[in-house]
Amino acid sequence: MAIATSTLRELYEQMLLIRVFETEAERQYKAARIGGYCHLSSGQEAATVGAMHALDDADLLVTGYRCHGFALARGVPADEVMAELFGRVGGCAHGRGGSMHLMDVSRGYYGGWGIVAGQLPIATGLALGLVRQGRSQAVLCELGDGAINMGAWHESLNLAAVWQLPVVFLIMNNEYGMGTSVERASAVTQLYRRAAAYDLPAERIDGDDLIAVAQAAATMLAAAREERRAGVLELVTYRHRGHSVADAGLAYRTRGEIDEHLAHDPIFRVRGLLAEEGVSDADLDAMLASVEAQVEASVQAALDSPPPAVGTLATGMYAPGSASQFARMLPGAPFGERELVFAGGLGE
Amino acid sequence: MAIATSTLRELYEQMLLIRVFETEAERQYKAARIGGYCHLSSGQEAATVGAMHALDDADLLVTGYRCHGFALARGVPADEVMAELFGRVGGCAHGRGGSMHLMDVSRGYYGGWGIVAGQLPIATGLALGLVRQGRSQAVLCELGDGAINMGAWHESLNLAAVWQLPVVFLIMNNEYGMGTSVERASAVTQLYRRAAAYDLPAERIDGDDLIAVAQAAATMLAAAREERRAGVLELVTYRHRGHSVADAGLAYRTRGEIDEHLAHDPIFRVRGLLAEEGVSDADLDAMLASVEAQVEASVQAALDSPPPAVGTLATGMYAPGSASQFARMLPGAPFGERELVFAGGLGE
């Protein structure tokens, strides 16, 4: 697949946006404006952007908790992602989800999940839903190299294969699950080989090669859409930062190993491609400047957005109309339920 | 591996014992002397006896709930197995386990488990225990073709491989999990192929060929003992009766399919081998007669054994000494706990 320079520029900008956003998120976390767990995807931009480029607008996306990059590449405005990390109503999850639970149903992004591999059965079910509705789209389900050792992986892949569901499992193999290397966690280190246990097509490629990723993802998603054939795509990449902002990331890998990867930064690689195609340095620097401005603005937008009101504590928990079902539960209710939950938007 | 005629006779007698025992168990169940679920293994005798022949006395055994045959082949007296089905104190599980939960720790048989695939992580742990204790034995873990689609299969095999544990997973592929054929349940129907996802040795053989089973099991168990190499052995066999005594077994398979298998009854095959080696019909018939007498006697033994006393309701639940830990839990206890549990042998 040849990618037009104009397209390559866009993808490069997305990669820059992710990197700059993650860098800023770490800064804001350390400034205590972001709480909870915060997992950055710096270094995984080519894998993220390449795969998302192959995903149609009508397709569905499900990911784990390392999801800032996927949300941004899916087109969720940086303002809304940053506001979510700040826990503000302007966030893409209304400030209720935070870093791990980004989502945007209007863009077919069904979350941002925090239980390792818990998103796999759900992605399988979304694909089942597509089939039952006679729709021709596919589901892209991200997981990590560590997640592949959970039972949910096995059950989901078997169901997807037996039921011929249009779902592509995207393994972001960044070589570690927290501090555990793939070698220490998995009996086969070429993770894509596990697809053979379900007779599913699978491929393992350099996840830092933007174009190769986009091509492989396009092929697999097409098979899912057109032949209802599930697939497994393993992208070999690397996590530049620690597991989360709280992890220095040096206890289980050497400085040298990290530097080695930094030297082959996927962003430099794409910058190189654009340079080859005649895009000037000034032009490339301008792109970076505009992305930096965008991220800076997202921080301001987040600050300008108010936190959710305490009165909305129970909002969304139950469907509209549920409040009347719960009305008779008040007597003897635990202390505070009356004010916090029953008056807090329960099922209204 | 050449099997001496004398050995073959013994194995044949074990197969006969299982068949006659299962037939009697079904009769007793219908006579309401046996309750709960009752899963028979008629038709799977060669697979069961062949595998057990390869298991050393010091090795460990774990199975699912279809375990009468395994218990008998392990040497648990028919009297104790029948008494267990009758729920009597003379049972191998003291009348507390029933058909699904046979066990005999003195013979290294760690149960008889009823949650599909739940025994796999436990077998993996027993193997870990052997390793930590520097022992050179292996664990044999039985599971069904349906159980292989549970997440516990995946996690257990990966752990066994990554940690190099001496455990052999024995898949009794009797073609159905209740009413679901392997084709409808599993994306790969040659189940042994799934071992490749863990780089583990695996073999699929005719489970009704007694000698082939014994040979294959011996090889894998040896590798487990000597090289701490886990393995997967798939035995293709067939369940003559329904899933449990309550299932006629005809809703999901044809009469013809069953007859086809009955025509190649593994017991006939071994009888044929013995005949070839010159064992006379009279001799073979005598073996059957003695086995029938043994099973008949087991029914009487079961009837002669008393049911457990209600005062033992809580026996074994907690370790000795626990009663004092629970002594202060009595005030406001639910009705009956005082008599049934606290006075019922709790941790004494």
Next chain:
Amino acid sequence: MSTTDTPTLVDQPPAAQGFETMTYREALRLAMREEMVRDERVFVMGEEVGVFDGAYKVTAGLLAQFGPDRVRDTPISEEGFVGAGVGAAMLGERPIVEIMTINFLLVAIDQVVNHAAKIGAMFGGEARCPLVIRTPNGAGNQLTAQHSQSFEGWFAATPGLKVLAPATPADAKGLLKAAIRDDDPVLVVENLAIYKERGEVPLDPEYVTPIGLAAVAREGRDVTLVAHSYATVRALHVAERLERDHGISAEVVDLRSLRPLDVETVAESVSKTGRAVCIEEGWPSYGVTAEIAARIQHACFDDLDAPVERVGMAEVPMPYAKELENAALPNEDRIEAAVLSTLGRGQ
């Protein structure tokens, strides 16, 4: 199994009238059949629900009527297919997932508690999870330690879920239909012993039992028995015995719904009788009856003439031998003894 061709909506049959006496099992089946006819988004999924006609025959005949796309046999993969139900529900489908018995729901509880229950709140209402999980609890058939349990209280403890537990064939139909039509994840707790219970069931396809409303199954003056599912059946039998043998008038409150829990109906009854015995099939410590007793002591503090009593399964892993199992069950003798003791007539 081809599932590409989505079935076309079947016309509504003329609303049937009147009542019919049927088993609890048949009432559940009727509810599913009616809702599948009414709404083609509804489909059934689980182990042996199709070709085998259901391990306990609740779904018998549905495959023949609706085909394999709407009555889907699954591999033995509870975590996988419960999660598949969650995902399909997020897309607007209405899966009814059958779990053969509640004991097996533990391998899938992460999908129910950590996922299904969280969706409405995590998505701020933008995504919902109209999933129904049906499963029987209970002991009584010598099924032994791993197959004789009742975990419904754990799900009732989970905000984001709704938990229903019908005790009559009529409610089996009405509450299962309410669950299927509800936009939230609902666990419908059935019971192995109750499947064969018979009763009158309204044939009207619009017969739906409201969620969150307990029922006074029997009126009485002296004591209130609070129960759900099969324990309600036991309670009603005991109430008869108490009337006959002791001239005691027992009121029976059938909870029907555990989350939401109708404390008002319970409190009204106990305020009237001044005494309560709470009964459940499972282990009472940290169980359903703990919550009921805690609510009663709070809501009826001034009206209670005696402490709230609780009866449930003896707190041991259920042994196999019939003699031991009978002793461990919350049988009528133990319930009656509890009532007598709360009335000061104990041994």
Next chain:
Amino acid sequence: MSTTDTPTLVDQPPAAQGFETMTYREALRLAMREEMVRDERVFVMGEEVGVFDGAYKVTAGLLAQFGPDRVRDTPISEEGFVGAGVGAAMLGERPIVEIMTINFLLVAIDQVVNHAAKIGAMFGGEARCPLVIRTPNGAGNQLTAQHSQSFEGWFAATPGLKVLAPATPADAKGLLKAAIRDDDPVLVVENLAIYKERGEVPLDPEYVTPIGLAAVAREGRDVTLVAHSYATVRALHVAERLERDHGISAEVVDLRSLRPLDVETVAESVSKTGRAVCIEEGWPSYGVTAEIAARIQHACFDDLDAPVERVGMAEVPMPYAKELENAALPNEDRIEAAVLSTLGRGQ
């Protein structure tokens, strides 16, 4: 990672004397180190317990001291390695399995409830399961819906298990050591916020806290606060406030053990004060405080001057925004308000 060579028994060090002030986290580590020195059957297993020194650093330094056979990093496979712990324990080993947080125990709960808890009974005592599972519960760090839960009540509801929940560094050491030495499966519930709490810890390697014994953490006359784990810390702070701001004398009972549950100590206290407020980090409905309230109303029926109150996490999936989380937590304001209302001094 070679595990063939089983380590040889290390000599006992001379029994250390006196006390040392340390964090709850350090006390847990000390308990494990002492027991690993004392008994080579003891080993630690879990995600990131070794090379990473523990996700919350509880096991920091153990790998360096005891090596990879006794401090075993696992893949992300809770069901698998919890089950591996069960099997190893059946063979007489003494695994300490760390689950990173209790939220992840749900994917392994089948191994705990349907397997570990059943072994003693199913094997009639011929096989036992001396397994320890350590895991923190609780909310408070904006960890959101899937990472802010407390499920210990579900395990306390399971006959065959023992459940401990230390609230002080001293008990963290004493109870974890009791769990490791116990011959039954024991769940030790820790808490994310409590790890950094400091206190005096006896250095004697034979310091073991008996199982099934609650502690009166603070003496008082007017009301009893019943809590476990981090809720006990909150209760003690509230008790100070009540004394200072309202002249109310609150007694605090620290349960320490949920199964067995020391109802005697709770009942003694409430019989004296006549009032009780039960507090937990998790959702109260069908939670731990439900059982405590049910026991109190039964054991102290004639001594209660007011209904038993309960305070816990607001019954919603925990949202991310700090403002919402603070409101949902069982914070000191909410506990104080509950105490005041039970004393008729409500808002």
